[in-house]
Each structure stands twice: as C-alpha cells, then as structure tokens.
Amino acid sequence: MTISLAKRGVSCVAELLEKDAPRTCAAVWNALPQEGDIYHAKYARNEVYAMVPRFAEEEPGQENPTVTPIPGDVVYFSFDGGMLDRQFKEEKGIDQLPGVIDLAIFYGRNNLLLNGDVGWVPGNVYATIVEGLDRMAEACHDVWRSGSVGERLVYRRLEQ
Secondary structure (H helix, E strand, O other): OEEEEOOOOEEEEEEEOOOOOHHHHHHHHHHOOEEEEOEEOOOOOOEEEEEEEOOOOOOOOOOOEEOOOOOOEEEEEEEEOOOOOHHHHHHHOOOOOOEEEEEEEEOOOOOOOEEOOOEEOOEEEEEEEEEOHHHHHHHHHHHHHHOOOOOEEEEEOOOO
16 A cells, blocks of 8 residues: 655555454454544654544454554554543544544654553554665654644555
C-alpha cells in the first residue's frame, strides 16, 4: 500500500505483514482507502497518525503487538470510546464516535508506547515501510517542527 502526506506531496510504500498479522492486514486492506487529519505523537516520540472511524466488521484483536515500534513500522490501534479522554476526543473531532482506529507510522528510533493516563498501549504491527522511509521521515519530522494543520495522512492500495 502507499502512505502519503497529501499537502507535503510525500509518499512511501509499505508491505503488509500477512503472515504475522493476517486479521489486521485483511481489515485494513478491505477498508482502503483511509485518510484523516494527521497528528504527531506527544508521548510515543517519532510517530504520526490519523484517527478514523472503526471500519472492520470484526475487530482483529491483538496480533503481532509491540510497545517499542521501530522505524518503518505501520501500526493499528483500536480504542474504545471510553479509553480516550474527553478533551482529546473533542480536539480531534471524534467525541461522538463509540471508538476509533488509530493508523500510525513510526519514522524514527526510541519509541515507547506508554501513556501516563492508561499505561502500556500495544499496537498491531501489520506492515513495514519498504520504500521511501527517508523522505517520509523528513516530512514527518517537518510535521512535528512546522505543524500539522491542513495535512492529511492517506492510506491507499498499491495495485501492481
């Protein structure tokens, strides 16, 4: 699949890890394309993500989980409505949803999925960036430095 920062015009290619996370891969693949406003992580470090409404007929559950993602990891998080605090949901415009999916990419080292409010937050690693990580990392770092306003994180099928 391709993952793009629409406003910055930067894309990368990610390979699905179907042997390690078959349920998550199927759920995401069947729901593509997906996109949302981009956010840069506060706690996890080198992460950008988009929150989207739940899309799977059946949630995949925990599969190929990590709390220490590495550069190039593409990660799926499923959050119940009650797990996210009110202010966070209001800021992101997701306060009316019963739950959300967080589609994230990690572009640098030393990430730790630990949230001070809820503790460890494991995510499903379902793909890895195999092309364009350097360009994407530079653009993601620019999101952190310059801001995310107006930027969209876009996931699409790469048809061969």
